[in-house]
Amino acid sequence: MSAQPRPTKGGLPLVQGIRDLWNSLVAWLDKTHILGKPLLWYVSGWRLAFIMLILAVIYPQEFDDSYVLAGCAVGIYVLLALGLNIVVGYAGLLDLGYVAFFIIGSYTYAAFSTGFLFKAANQPVPVPIISFWWLLPMGALFAGIAGVLLGAPTLRLRGDYLAIVTLGFGEIARIAVLNVPYFGAANGLNPNPAPQVTTPFGTLNFGNFADHSAFYYLTLALVVGMILLVSLLRNSSLGRAWIAMREDETAASTSGVNLVRAKLLAFATGAAIGGLGGILNAALVPSITPDEFFFNISITILVMIVLGGIGSIAGVVIGAILLKYFDIQLLGSLNDYIHGSPLVSDTSAPLHFLAGNDFNQDKFLIYGLVLLAMILLRPQGIIPDRRRQREIKAAASIEEASAVGVLALEEAGDTVAGMGASANATEYVGPGSDAQGRED
């Protein structure tokens, strides 16, 4: 191979800057000792989970209700990210239509909490009214069934085709609730008024919240419950089957993993958690309309798990919190700050052209940039999954053994981190894939 000497990592100065900043943050956490332990020790493993739980519990006491409401929305997205992580992170099936299960949960709640579907405007069709506590498992069940229905015909599809088919499924779900009678078409369904529900955290008076803290604690309890469930699942034989399947389907299958069962269960579990998120979502917002459920939602959840670390529970929780909090609170503040800055607000200022721009509309641009930057620069995410990191190292050493060359080796270390197989990676590491050496 005529490999030229590879330039040092990170071509752009900005990229190098971010990398330096991150490295110095980690170094600082490692260097600063409190009570004889480095700070890094306190923010890793179960200690991080404990700190986050404490913060989450005291949060509503410290902030006013608009923040508590934001916390509820964040919690719902944490659930969605946990669910998608099972499908994408564990089973390695890229699902771009996860919003479908969110839709199913939301519409299930909206229909059965009011007891009405609408054949057309002002033509209500009565359905049984079901209590909130029964709706939670019901939404999960409906979404789970939909997950199996999606999974069954797509079992044989290769990864990238599967991604497009699931995307189609998400879009069809949205188009269906828009066009099938009974779902209220473009006006959607209005989940109010719903009966009050007593929870251990206080009374939930749906649709008329003066205080969101009861709902917040209910969401938090579900999130904590799901985190425990997902970590149990991960360490179960099913979880190990998923991970084996993600690494190498053929090898997993020959080692006795039932691929059909493992894939369907991954879809069903992920979907059920998405349905649960949908139920909570519909209980929280005053109305459910099809135009809230675009493809963008599926990608937003994907960005959350890529940002946090594909396959890592702590990672996806933090990714979801960061991104949703950015969406609800920071983006608005950033918008106000930019518009208030004299550099923008003065008519003669150089950045005045930004004054007419509503930055709240640009969140998907920012998500796209985050997604691209993470995939290119830190595919393992903020808090990488430990097993995955080991796999990255293992993949690198396999390639060393196969003497493909130092160039390919370094690259593999950088890029294999995402979902997928070491075997798959070696397939791409032939000299043919980059015989000319990198020119960038």
Added chain:
Amino acid sequence: MHVLAASSAGVGLFFQQIENGVTIGAIYALVSLGYTLVYGIIELINFAHGDVFMWSTIVTLTVAQLLHFDHVLGGFALVGALLLLLIIGIATSALLNVGIERVAYRPLRRAPRLIPLISAIGVSFILENVAQLWKGANSIAYPVFFPTDAITLGNVTIPFLDIFIFVLAVVLMVGLNVFITRTRLGRAMRATAQDPEAAALMGVNINRTISVTFLIGGALAGAAGVIYSMYSNSVIFNSGFELGLIAFTAAVLGGIGNVQGAVLGGFLIGIIESLATQYVPNGIAWSQGIAFAILILILIFRPSGLLGQQVPDKV
């Protein structure tokens, strides 16, 4: 007598829908060629390809507005306007596509297959939202400068614009075919698609060949963007998402990686969609769902497409 008139009108309607389908199908075919070329060579679904197409529509819209192409032109003025818009549209999309490959796909070429796909989704989001930042969220009317006359054959109306679209698309497809089968670069592309390692050993510059593939795919999408905005008379920042998925469906229908297949798939999808909007109840509301349903059915029952070869997965 009355029944006969109605049925002859019905036949006319049917052929009118076929005519519409062929026209939009020509545009789908041009875009789907970009998917199929790229997939053929690096096995990547270029998720951003639809947005590359969309950027041609918004850039040429801007040029058409700047140069006041807001009245029907004729003669040399029309030819000049068309040439200018085509050159600008093609250049925009071709360069954009090459740039995307360089920044977002090349560093990931050895990564597992799904990683560049996620990167492509990121690029798609960026392109779409930068366009929204620039042009706003609403659709913009595209100025009408092409003569609006039409030929009438029985009950079927064929606008001049449709004839122009069809002829241009066919010329570009024939040109592509000549390029792939007759030139050195085309041979390099075929060799790389078949076996990148062996091609590299034979002295093919893989990186350059892949760049050329993206350049050509982008150029075809750029031309499609110019004629699509003339055809639909409107431009919107998210047009690339839906059209891109329809074109991808066309590529899969024809057999992804197969150039003739992409053209066939494009025309077929155009005709199916056009007939479905006419004959399926509430077809317009479902038209996007129809494309997806076709895609899902092909992938389940014949993933290799109509003209594709059944290739087993490498273990």
